[in-house]
Amino acid sequence: MTPARSRDAPATGRGRGGGGPVRRAVRWVHWYLRELTGETEYERYCARHRHDDPGTPVPTPREYQRIKAARQEAAPRSRCC
Numbered sequence: 001m002t003p004a005r006s007r008d009a010p011a012t013g014r015g016r017g018g019g020g021p022v023r024r025a026v027r028w029v030h031w032y033l034r035e036l037t038g039e040t041e042y043e044r045y046c047a048r049h050r051h052d053d054p055g056t057p058v059p060t061p062r063e064y065q066r067i068k069a070a071r072q073e074a075a076p077r078s079r080c081c
Contacts, residue, residue, distance in 0.1 A: 042061055042064050046058045
């Protein structure tokens with residue numbers, strides 16, 4: 001019997017749970033697209049919110065977008081266009 005592999009452990013490329021080059025490429029593309037679309041930004045915000053204010057409810061994705069938009073309007077950055 002082999003020991004269970006954690007989600008963060010690197011894939012060895014051997015056995016059922018391994019990750020060959022195609023599987024690693026698919027995981028990388030999935031990670032990249034989530035970073036590009038900002039999906040992971042909300043998840044990081046929720047984790048930070050739970051850590052900093054454990055007693056308060058976490059905002060929904062829509063509420064988070066409103067908070068983010070209000071913050072950007074309050075302190076606008078220079079833009080090229």
